[in-house]
Amino acid sequence: MNKPGVYIHIPFCKKKCSYCDFYSMPEPDTDIIRDYCNSVVGEIDYEGKKHDGKIIYDTLYIGGGDPASIGNRLVRIIEAASIKFNLGKNAEITVESNPESMTFELSRELKKAGVNRISFGAQSADDNELAALGRTHSARDVQEAVYTAKSAGIRNISIDLILGIPYQTTKSLDCTLNFAKKLNIPHISAYILKLEKETALYANGIAKHCPDENAVSDIYLYTVNKLEEFGYAQYEISNFSKCSNTGQNFRSLHNLKYWRLSPYTGIGSAAHSFDGKARYSHSRNIKSYIKDPVKDKKCYDKNAGGLDEYILLSLRLADGLDCAKVQKIYGTDKRQLLSNAEDIIKSDHNGLLRINGDKIQLTPRGFLLSNMIINKMLECVKV
Amino acid sequence: MPVDKTKIRNFSIIAHIDHGKSTLADRILEKTSTVELRDMEEQLLDNMDLERERGITIKARAVRMCYPAKDGQEYILNLIDTPGHVDFNYEVSRSLAACEGAVLVVDASQGIEAQTLANAYLAADAGLEIVPVLNKIDLPSADPARICAEIEDVIGIPAMDAPQISAKAGQNIESVLERIVKEIPPPDGKDDAALQALIFDSFYDSYKGVIIYVRVKSGKVEFGDEILMMATGAKFNITEIGYLGATGFYPTNGLSAGEVGYIAASIKSVGNTQVGDTVTLAKNPALEPLPGYRDVNPMVFSGIYPVDGAKYGDLRDSLEKLRLNDASLSYEAETSIALGFGFRCGFLGLLHMEIVQERIEREYNLGIITTAPSVVYKLTLKNGKDIYIDNPTNYPKSDEIELAQEPIVKATVLAPSEYVGNIMDLCQERRGTFKDMKYIDETRAELHYDLPLNEIIYDFFDALKSRTKGYASFDYDFIGFAPSSLIKLDIMLNGEIVDALSFIVHRDKAYTRGRRIAEKLKEQIPRQMFEVPVQAVIGGKVIARETVRAMRKDVLAKCYGGDITRKKKLLEKQKEGKKRMRQLGSVSVPQEAFMAVLKLD
Numbered sequence: 015m016n017k018p019g020v021y022i023h024i025p026f027c028k029k030k031c032s033y034c035d036f037y038s039m040p041e042p043d044t045d046i047i048r049d050y051c052n053s054v055v056g057e058i059d060y061e062g063k064k065h066d067g068k069i070i071y072d073t074l075y076i077g078g079g080d081p082a083s084i085g086n087r088l089v090r091i092i093e094a095a096s097i098k099f100n101l102g103k104n105a106e107i108t109v110e111s112n113p114e115s116m117t118f119e120l121s122r123e124l125k126k127a128g129v130n131r132i133s134f135g136a137q138s139a140d141d142n143e144l145a146a147l148g149r150t151h152s153a154r155d156v157q158e159a160v161y162t163a164k165s166a167g168i169r170n171i172s173i174d175l176i177l178g179i180p181y182q183t184t185k186s187l188d189c190t191l192n193f194a195k196k197l198n199i200p201h202i203s204a205y206i207l208k209l210e211k212e213t214a215l216y217a218n219g220i221a222k223h224c225p226d227e228n229a230v231s232d233i234y235l236y237t238v239n240k241l242e243e244f245g246y247a248q249y250e251i252s253n254f255s256k257c258s259n260t261g262q263n264f265r266s267l268h269n270l271k272y273w274r275l276s277p278y279t280g281i282g283s284a285a286h287s288f289d290g291k292a293r294y295s296h297s298r299n300i301k302s303y304i305k306d307p308v309k310d311k312k313c314y315d316k317n318a319g320g321l322d323e324y325i326l327l328s329l330r331l332a333d334g335l336d337c338a339k340v341q342k343i344y345g346t347d348k349r350q351l352l353s354n355a356e357d358i359i360k361s362d363h364n365g366l367l368r369i370n371g372d373k374i375q376l377t378p379r380g381f382l383l384s385n386m387i388i389n390k391m392l393e394c395v396k397v
Numbered sequence: 398m399p400v401d402k403t404k405i406r407n408f409s410i411i412a413h414i415d416h417g418k419s420t421l422a423d424r425i426l427e428k429t430s431t432v433e434l435r436d437m438e439e440q441l442l443d444n445m446d447l448e449r450e451r452g453i454t455i456k457a458r459a460v461r462m463c464y465p466a467k468d469g470q471e472y473i474l475n476l477i478d479t480p481g482h483v484d485f486n487y488e489v490s491r492s493l494a495a496c497e498g499a500v501l502v503v504d505a506s507q508g509i510e511a512q513t514l515a516n517a518y519l520a521a522d523a524g525l526e527i528v529p530v531l532n533k534i535d536l537p538s539a540d541p542a543r544i545c546a547e548i549e550d551v552i553g554i555p556a557m558d559a560p561q562i563s564a565k566a567g568q569n570i571e572s573v574l575e576r577i578v579k580e581i582p583p584p585d586g587k588d589d590a591a592l593q594a595l596i597f598d599s600f601y602d603s604y605k606g607v608i609i610y611v612r613v614k615s616g617k618v619e620f621g622d623e624i625l626m627m628a629t630g631a632k633f634n635i636t637e638i639g640y641l642g643a644t645g646f647y648p649t650n651g652l653s654a655g656e657v658g659y660i661a662a663s664i665k666s667v668g669n670t671q672v673g674d675t676v677t678l679a680k681n682p683a684l685e686p687l688p689g690y691r692d693v694n695p696m697v698f699s700g701i702y703p704v705d706g707a708k709y710g711d712l713r714d715s716l717e718k719l720r721l722n723d724a725s726l727s728y729e730a731e732t733s734i735a736l737g738f739g740f741r742c743g744f745l746g747l748l749h750m751e752i753v754q755e756r757i758e759r760e761y762n763l764g765i766i767t768t769a770p771s772v773v774y775k776l777t778l779k780n781g782k783d784i785y786i787d788n789p790t791n792y793p794k795s796d797e798i799e800l801a802q803e804p805i806v807k808a809t810v811l812a813p814s815e816y817v818g819n820i821m822d823l824c825q826e827r828r829g830t831f832k833d834m835k836y837i838d839e840t841r842a843e844l845h846y847d848l849p850l851n852e853i854i855y856d857f858f859d860a861l862k863s864r865t866k867g868y869a870s871f872d873y874d875f876i877g878f879a880p881s882s883l884i885k886l887d888i889m890l891n892g893e894i895v896d897a898l899s900f901i902v903h904r905d906k907a908y909t910r911g912r913r914i915a916e917k918l919k920e921q922i923p924r925q926m927f928e929v930p931v932q933a934v935i936g937g938k939v940i941a942r943e944t945v946r947a948m949r950k951d952v953l954a955k956c957y958g959g960d961i962t963r964k965k966k967l968l969e970k971q972k973e974g975k976k977r978m979r980q981l982g983s984v985s986v987p988q989e990a991f992m993a994v995l996k997l998d
Binding site for chain 2: 177205206207208227228230231234251252272273286293295314315322323326327330357358360361362363364366381382383384385386387388389390392
């Protein structure tokens with residue numbers, strides 16, 4: 015089996031972004047942060063002891079919220095996790111950060127603690143768009159944050175961009191993409207904005223100014239093209255990476271675990287875990303977590319990791335769904351899957367997918383319709 | 398003790414829909430204490446859920462009551478309830494044939510409507526004494542004097558002293574009962590003649606087999622007798638015989654001339670006990686059956702398919718069971734390229750069709766797809782053969798047809814005179830031939846048109862209602878076939894003909910109809926992964942085209958560890974939605990699309 019990864023959720027940020035429906039807690043008081051971090055360290059200890067240090071984890075990902083906003087406490091957590099989860103020297107250790115939260119001191123500390131990858135929530139280089147998203151930083155902050163991380167010796171840097179922001183046009187997007195290019199970083203994530211009903215963006219009416227379905231689709235395809243042109247290869251619906259001269263690929267190893275059904279342990283409020291068979295989650299209730307992080311984690315799917323998940327996750331990747339592998343692992347006739355894909359190809363004039371040997375691979379246009387395509391492919395699976 | 402025939406009154410209540418027939422029946426049951434108040438529920442005789450909800454009577458019922466009249470005598474009243482709708486005209490006529498009189502209920506504010514007339518004529522044809530009653534007299538808009546005059550003018554029976562009642566409020570019910578006793582004659586018929594008993598209804602009971610409702614016209618029939626159905630030739634031994642209570646059966650030794658009751662004889666199928674048939678004794682049969690029996694032929698046909706193809710067997714079972722109770726429903730297996738295995742079903746009319754569909758969905762909990770209803774076309778082929786086609790799929794190529802004929806009905810429409818223009822326009826649009834028109838009074842007119850049945854099976858009644866603000870009433874009767882210029886119109890989705898959407902249409906209507914259907918389908922078909930052309934085609938020539946644009950974006954951009962549940966939920970939701978869809982080649986079509994194309998106005 016693939017080596018497992020660890021995810022740690024830090025649900026704190028200075029201000030909640032208007033589009034965000036992740037579990038996060040803006041402007042927390044220091045007591046809560048302290049108690050929460052103690053519980054996280056407690057859970058790290060508990061989970062680490064389960065395997066008696068015999069299992070080597072090779073990725074650690076700290077997400078949020080804005081993990082960098084809790085400063086040195088973050089460093090303590092990473093140190094604890096590195097030990098308890100037996101993270102090797104070559105492990106990928108990622109920290110998410112808002113651009114304005116990354117100070118030079120913190121990046122030095124993080125580097126010392128083993129962090130070798132930082133993912134900045136840049137979102138856009140257009141300050142109007144940033145304002146529409148309720149972001150407090152500017153494009154200039156992003157530039158500085160990236161520079162700070164680099165000078166602390168962290169070179170594997172990623173930024174998140176958002177597509178379909180209110181007021182966004184191909185022209186404003188072009189500026190953002192050129193801005194990203196100039197940062198000279200090896201990884202970019204570009205997410206199509208999903209309007210969630212419970213968010214401020216929805217409530218405050220600014221959502222009305224989002225580009226429509228057609229415009230967003232064009233924006234997405236334009237982004238994919240442009241990033242390819244800049245040397246970033248698309249490896250997942252929303253993820254793009256460069257290769258170094260020495261052949262190192264800067265894809266996110268941790269995130270790949272999710273899409274490849276590798277196991278991972280989730281720590282912290284709202285974090286999910288998968289042990290290869292079952293899926294677990296923590297509640298979205300910080301108090302319940304602080305009170306007892308172990309009890310807070312519950313199994314919600316005893317029979318996970320089945321063919322349906324394999325299909326729906328594999329098709330997110332540019333590498334696609336390997337039907338020969340499916341036949342080997344799940345015993346499902348590969349011809350069944352391939353003929354479903356052929357059905358789609360027959361009536362489709364837009365090139366949504368291609369068959370490459372035994373692999374079914376979605377094109378960027380296909381990624382845009384991936385829910386529909388996945389559903390069609392899932393017809394092969396008996397539930 | 399033999400029953401005193403002079404004290405029996407057999408009667409029906411007839412009325413236009415919503416004029417208060419079932420409510421009056423309820424009050425009469427209460428008044429005669431046939432039903433204890435605590436057992437009373439509304440529309441007691443209509444015991445199907447569907448009947449109560451729609452406020453209609455689908456099946457005939459009968460009930461025996463005792464009434465101590467003001468003359469000091471006790472009378473036996475047999476109330477035979479009738480279905481009110483034109484689809485069930487034949488059943489109505491048989492129920493009436495079982496009576497000597499009919500109570501004609503007329504809404505005191507609305508007056509005579511199309512079904513009032515149709516039913517009154519049926520009752521008069523059957524030689525019944527008609528007792529008019531004005532109902533809803535408590536409504537502010539009631540105008541009894543005007544309505545009485547209307548009844549006298551239009552139907553031609555005296556109505557000036559008609560009881561003025563409110564069935565809802567229970568007002569003046571006794572005057573109706575007194576009128577029944579006084580005006581409706583007692584039955585005649587001799588006990589010592591050969592048995593002739595008219596079947597006016599039958600239904601299937603899972604313990605006793607088919608139970609038939611009869612009116613004995615002459616002779617006697619007793620427990621243990623071997624009976625013979627004169628039209629079907631089937632013979633049975635009576636296992637139970639008796640009277641009909643409001644809430645149950647009362648077994649007795651036998652029934653004699655003039656009486657109404659039920660017979661059970663371990664009969665397996667209602668097919669052997671056709672409504673209108675005559676029951677006689679096998680050992681001493683009557684020389685002739687009672688007059689008026691005929692086979693009931695379905696007029697409207699449509700394909701019924703299970704939404705889930707695997708439920709084909711369940712659909713067959715449910716149709717079998719429905720047919721046990723409904724001999725006028727016919728079905729045979731058919732296959733559609735688009736919809737798979739299903740049944741071609743024949744119905745008496747549109748309401749009958751809707752009722753059967755609804756009962757399958759409700760009582761058997763089956764999702765079904767129904768194809769556009771079709772009528773029967775009579776075709777004379779070039780080779781001299783005559784054929785009848787009730788399924789557009791089987792319609793021959795135009796160059797094989799010498800003469801095409803379609804069924805024509807005689808339609809009667811009653812409406813306030815201000816809508817006459819609208820009604821004429823509608824009938825004109827529907828290829829009607831004007832016959833005549835007369836004014837019932839200064840404000841209301843009665844129009845007669847000959848209309849192709851094909852033009853009224855889709856949405857005629859809806860269109861009529863909307864163009865007359867709901868004031869028009871409508872009735873029709875099949876009169877025969879007439880030559881017509883017919884063609885088959887096909888619908889193509891993504892370049893493939895969907896056989897379940899084909900239909901026969903008059904040449905002059907083909908273009909408009911084809912275009913409207915294409916537009917309607919465009920609205921109904923959700924966007925898919927690719928563009929879907931919707932085309933209406935006649936003999937390979939495209940006459941209309943619409944396009945369902947392709948979906949461009951349906952993606953969950955963020956999918957990390959925690960999000961996989963969200964993703965799965967999304968997919969499950971989509972899958973649920975797909976269950977209501979039918980896969981036609983590469984295109985998903987919702988069930989509703991098959992019915993929506995019928996309502997084009």
